Each structure stands twice: as C-alpha cells, then as structure tokens.
Amino acid sequence: MPISIAIADDHNLVAEAISDLVQKFDNYEVLFVAGNGRDLLNRLQRGPIPDIALVDLNMPEMDGFETTSQLRQLHPSVRVLALSMTDREEHIVRMVRNGARGYLLKDCRPSELRRALDDVTTKGFYYSDFLTHQLIRSMNLPDVAGPVSYFNLNKREFNFLKLACSELTYNEIADKMCVSPRTVDGYREAVFQKMNVRTRVGMALEAVRKGLVEL
Template sequence: MIKIGIVEDNAQLAKDIQDKLALGEDLTVLWIERDGATALKALDKGEIPDVLLMDITMPVMDGIEATRLAKEKYPNLKILMLTVMDDEKKLFDALKAGASGYLLKEVKPHLLINAIDDVLEGGLPLSPSLANKVLKYLKGETKIPTSPAPGTEKLSKREKEVLQWLKKGMAIRQIGEQLFISDKTVRKHLEHIYEKLQVHSGKEAIVKKGFE
C-alpha cells in the first residue's frame, strides 16, 4: 500500500485530490495538512508517507520552503508539487528545494496516479506545459526566469475584478456567476493574486491592494 500525504490549505481542493487518489489501487491517504509547518510536524511525529503532494501558496509556510526543510530532514522523501501555478520560476525553485515533480491541480486522476508511480521509480513527472520549458532551458535556449520583488507584480484585469467582487463579500461561487467563470477558475485567480501580493487570504489582499 502506497501512503500519501496531502498538504493543501483549501479544504475543497484537498477533497478533490483525495477523490482522485481513491480511483487508484493500493493508495491510501495517511494525512492531510493545511500548511507547510503542520506538515513538518506530522513528519516529525513519524508519520512518513511514501509520496507527499505539496501545494505551493499556503499560509504560515509555503510549499517550497516546506519542501526544502522536509528534504533536509528526510532526504529519501518523495515530494510532488501539486499547484495551480503554471510558473516556470516556481518550478525551478521547487526542484532546487528537492521536489521530485511538478503537476497542475487540474491533472486528471489517472495522470496523477501515474505520476506517483513515476516518482517512486525515480522519475520526474512534469506538467506538459512546463516540461517543454525545462527542455528549452536544458538546451540552453532560455534562462531560468527571475521573480519580481514581492508585491511589485501587477494584477491582471480579471484578477482585479475577482478581488473587487471579493471585497463586496461574495463567495467563490458567487464571483464565478458574476464573471461567468467556473469555481476552479476563480480559485486559480485567487491563488495568483495571493502569490503576486505575497498574502495568504482575501482580506489581506484587499488591505494590501488598497483600491484607492
């Protein structure tokens, strides 16, 4: 039986991941933690999974820092980043921290299960969109991108719209209805907003953005 740990601060997304894993044979979820810090505590208690599915943008401690610290203590632990961020800079940061793969949360169940098997066999599963960028880097065609300073990256027009509706007290589903987009797309926009503004909640984002 392959033991899986899930680190995901969004309860619904954590459940979605668990549901995907339920379709696989010989897979069991050992635990679910909401941030990197509590995941490290679970590891320190001796609850070591075979593969850790790690989100990136989380409160208290993000997934990349948690990966770095976890690999320092448990070098044989396999960590697979599972995120909405199709960002090559985050990919390279995660790999440098010790991650064994990088997939987007929209990955289909069978591909996620295959990626877990691949990681256990020493492979490096990557989302197709990012695998091509890594290949270009290895060929010397591109350089590793650098991230802008925290808070300096501008929000897109759509991200501003999402934040404006959030400021009015609307829930994710209501925002989706207003903008004619899915709940999943709203969550993706929110994670991008949190990452760009270096915050961990909608309230913090609204305060930091100001909306003067």
C-alpha cells in the same frame, strides 16, 4: 504494502477531493491531510513518514517552496510532488531546485495524477512534456572557457550539454558543433554516464540543480 501519501494544501475542499481521488487508486493510501507546510512537518515528527508528499505552493505559515526545502533536509526519503494553479516558469524551476520530483497543475486529469504518482514511485521523478518545456525555456546558458570540472566534463562535452539544454535536435547540435551525428551520440553517452542520468530531460534538470546552467 500500499504507497503512502501525505497531502499539504490549505484549501480543505481541494485537499479532500485529491485525497478521495488518490484513495481510489490501486496500491495507494492517504495517511493524512495537512493544512500547510508547518502542519505537515509537525505531523511527520509524530510519524508515520509517507512515501510521497503532494505539496501545494501557496499556503499560509509555510509555503510549498520552504516546505519542499525542509523536507529535503529533514526527511529526504519523502518524495515531493508539487501541486499548483500556476504554470509560472520561476515557480517550477524553484520547486525543482528545492527538491520536488515533479510538478502538476491542479486542473490536470486524474489519469495524469495517477501517472505522476506511478512515475515518482518507480522512477523517482515525474517530468511531463509541459514541465520539460517550461524548464528548457527558462534556461539561459553561460559562456564558459576552458575545460569544465563539473562532473569531470571536458570542454566539448560541456558544449554539447549547453546545446542539449535547448530545443535543438541532436542532428542540429551536430551541425552547430561541426561534427557528425555519431560523434554527438558519443558526447551524449559520455555526458549521461558522467552525470548518472539516462535521458535528455534528466540531464537538463541535473544541470539546473548543479548550477551548470543559470536562470
């Protein structure tokens, strides 16, 4: 069965253009186009429920931030992919915290939209280099003393996590921690396992969601 898509955008021409583009992708179909977040939620009450919702940030009645939060509570199976004309860091991070699985600029290429839909479908998320860079830049790391209870991380693992949520390489992290690169590899594997993630990007985003790093 094709992957079902709902679109929420108050600009009719933009919404219809996105809909026409998605319909051309193999294995995807657009169920409906909603004019705002409230309209989207009302449509979902009547069904059917889409697999993915493409949600604009700036909409009347209910914006993308509130829409994404409501979808996470009322329809957790719907994966939200944010669409926006802005690359403001606070908007990106807020959407991710509210439950968005990815963030796309509206001037992206059709190939990137297709890749984002594919990744959200197969992996559950789409984090481009742009999104990762914006999120990492927005992080301010708090000082924490003593062992950390989050995810049962010990002090050294949490120190590694803080350093990894930056643009330092793993070798540079090893220098900062005064340990060997092999020891850092061990910290990485332990943190990945405890946080149930598989990549550095996933670890950083999970740290944001859980409040391990503050904005």
